[in-house]
Amino acid sequence: MTGEEIVLAVSRIEERAKPREKCAMPAVTVPVESLAVFMRAIHDDPALSFDMLCTHTAVDWLGENRFELLYVLCSLKHGHYLTVSTSVPRDKPEVSSVSSIWRIAEWQEREVYDLMGVLYSGHPDLRRMFLEDDWNGFPLRKDYKDDFMLELPE
Amino acid sequence: MGLVTNNLPAILDRLPGGGFCVTSIDGIINWSRANSLWPLTFGTSCCAIEVMMAAGASRHDLARFGAEVARPSPRQADLLVVAGTVVKRLAPRLKTLYEQMAEPRYVIATGSCAISGGPFIYNSYSTVRGADQIIPVDVYVPGCPPRPEAFLYGLLTLQKLIKAGESIRRPYIRRKPVLAALPSGMTADQIRAELAVLLQRDSTVDLSGEYAQNMQAGGSKQ
Amino acid sequence: MTIRPITLADRIAAGQKVESLLSTQEYFVNMGPQHPSTHGVLRLLVRLDGETVREVIPVVGYVHRGIEKMGEYLTYRKFIHLSDRLDYLSAITNNWVVAMAVEKAAGIEINDRIQTIRTLCAELQRIQSHQLWWGVFGMDLGAFTAFLYGFRDREVVTDIFEETTGARLTMNYIQPGGVMFDIHPDFVKNVKKFLAYFKPKLEEYETLVSGNVIVQARLRGVGILSPGAAVSIGTTGPVLRASGVAHDLRKSEAYGVYGKVQFDIPVGVKGDCWDRYWVRIEEMRQSIRIIEQLIDSIPEGKHMTIKPTAKIKLPEGLYYNQMETARGILGALIVSDGGEKPYRIHLRSPNFNNLWSVTAMAPGLRIADLVAILSSIDVVVPDIDR
């Protein structure tokens, strides 16, 4: 399937899914409420069958007061890719976990929680991953301040 | 350390010729320590490949200096090579490792990361800026990562340092840490030739004479 | 009613799974952060029942340097320096991933010479990485000699790299728009010399380690990773291929000049440690094949298509590029706001995903098997932690 066909097929599953703008590869934006159902559907759909979660990360759009969560999905069966994007507000960053669909999501979500502070409901073991448990703040947020960090002199 | 090193100097020094004896014993003890530096198998990142693995492997062969007996247990190791970045989370563990080692223990910090934080110094929230913020370091070996030859040079420097350093009169006295940097502007072939000359003469490196001259010569060429 | 102790028969009758007549206690041990077979500062929290592993909990972060945060403050060109230090055994491929992502986004054209050099270097790097893995694998199984044989041959490749790139390990060779330097005049000659030297050595590897009865007993049927679990955990590279999934970006995306060369993807059958071992040995053979096809026909051309000092700005947007390193798929996800520096850069590291396959493989096996499994998935810790 080509990129347009995937986006079309996906929007048939979830009508609120819209193509994400400014993206070099096929990408859709879905509302955060329907993420878990949507992911399950495109994982199980035989024509799409996104069986591998390549990577999952978050982008902090400080100006727009939201986190954008990005899921790069891949189908080894059909050899196509799709990026799923969803947004959560910065002051209430909660999203349902997809770790029941792809096992690796458990650890990738832990990483995002650790560095970005996004909370995943339904996650089996949401702990810090890279940083110590007593770390203050989430360092990949754009407004993260730390006495320890040195600014690179220009 | 025990009986010999604690009580012997006080008894011997008073006897005629005792001072000479103590000095000779010192020499022998330091000789044995310098020539038997067993490293701890420990490495955090890139430097571990060059310094712990490649330096110990066939071509560079750390065994020539008696330092190939890598001990996985810190109790039996003499030399802690901090090979790679130290981050905040590792810092307490590194300190524990150092404390678990039995005296006398030596530390070589290899690579920019272990010296100062290196490429990860700015805008990193977790990189510790140098292993010496956590544990005392004896020799710094610069490079990112240092060549195995540079590490050998660092090891020879440490041997030199040990031979000139602690004595049983004053155990645990440390000299200031040394930067074992090969002169700048050298090619790999020159480094090998230089090391070969040094190795042929003795197992030690004269830091004051030879090294300073080379530095000047290297500096004036540029 | 008489009270009597619960016997084995009672427990069997009650449908309980009875493994031992003695009452035993499970206990935890820490493998790492300083342990000879965790290859760096990885820590595995292992729940043991005697010798048997019940559960493995990897604890990572002991060399988490915050590279992604640093990337937000560095230009794309500068960020490539840091990408070397992730998976330092695949430095060339790491550079290439970021460089290619930038090239794709900025629309920088690359000529055939650059593509061929990049492909050649990437394959040499793959051989080099697998040599090191083979040596360390032997060492973890207890055959120390393998380690030195692996390194002896690795030094030859290192010399070739040093000649061309100026560095032994962290090369920082591939830049957006080309490669840092043109290849050394002796490059072709030395690569051919290396191939002639290494082919018999590869057979020696087989005699020394592969054919050994103890190695076979230690690896066959140990640490089986089913294809379903391998995909769900998102393993890539030799680990995924050993489980029987023939997924190789060099074939499916054919970046560089992989489209022009003939090579096979070695695929395992059972997904055990032996398959992972075999897949890597076979990959070295395939890499030799690729290099042999390319080495005589490096096209003429410039080694850099843009000025090395040119400012690189990516148009606003989201870019993702991935590539097959020696350990699996490395992806670079760049979010640009139109400036010289990325707004957010994320690296999908192969080792991060591969590591978690231990949790699926190890339970029920022995400690020695855990060491073999960990070695067979060949993790590089700084790449996990980033």
Add this chain to the structure above:
Amino acid sequence: MTNAIGTTLWQVKTLADRTTGAMPDSPWLAIGYILLGVVAVGALVAGLGLVLIYAERKIAAHFQCRLGPMRVGWHGIFQTVADTLKLLLKEDVIPERADKLLHLMAPFLSLLATVMVLVVIPYSPVLQIADVNIGVLYVSAVGGFGILGILVAGWSSNNKWSMLGAMRAGAQIISYEISVTIALLTVVLFAGTLQLSQIVLSQAEGWWIWRAHGIGLVAFLIFLIASVAEINRTPFDIAEGESELTGGFHTEYSGMRFAFFFLSEFVNMFVAAAVTATLFLGGWMPFHIGSFQAFNSIMDLIPPAIWFAGKTGFLIFVIMWFRWTFPRMRVDQLMKLEWKILLPIGLVNLAAASIAVLFNLYFFPRH
């Protein structure tokens, strides 16, 4: 003195014999002999440590395309001296929660067991400290005693890795002791004696390894494999297992105490090689073929002590060769090898040996 078929009979005279002989005439000479024995064993242990460790490092290095120690003395010949001195003067760490007494005792127990075996080994007809009439039993009993040191070390260190290593070692040595004993019994059957010097003398017509139609060879192989397992060397070094258990039972030991474990490992290796040589390769007995007098007398030109050193040295080299070639076995495979392979073969071999002895089915029987 010659026997019926004309071979020279060797006059065995041990240090213990000399002591008892000298006792009625001059007690001081007897005491001198005893002191000589003590000094000799001490010197042997120290010398073996120095030579074998250096040899191991050099041999390993040359197996691995490198040079090994080079800088301390000519070709690094004083490397072990430097190592020993350093280890002796290194801080002796005792973990706080350790069982202090046992922790201090363990290395000595380990070394003691090996040193006690050194006493009965016949190095040459005149170089033997004591010739116990139940020598074989003594070797097997005292040799098995060495495990106590390892178990105590593992237990007292209060470290899980040490404990695991000790438990592995315990299981391993108890299992392999059976095979060792069965292989020993095979030779005892042929020689008809438990005395080590008599076993050597019984090989005057030929070594047991080739005199018994393969029975000796099988017993030799079983004995060699089981001995390597008993002394915890690769491929059976699961008790230390550096890449698995960091250091196994000696993880918590430092300085001199670690040196003792290190030393006892190498002396153990010598003991295993020496006992194997004594039982199967004739010990100090030169290579004889039955009553082939001309050949035998040529062989007799080489002194017995050299024969012994050569055979033992060769076996030590083979054991080192194992170490630098084979990977380590897993603990369950180790048990399987013993209980399912070596033990049945050993038992069948023992039965075959008794038949061979009963019907004189071996070369050059005495009766």
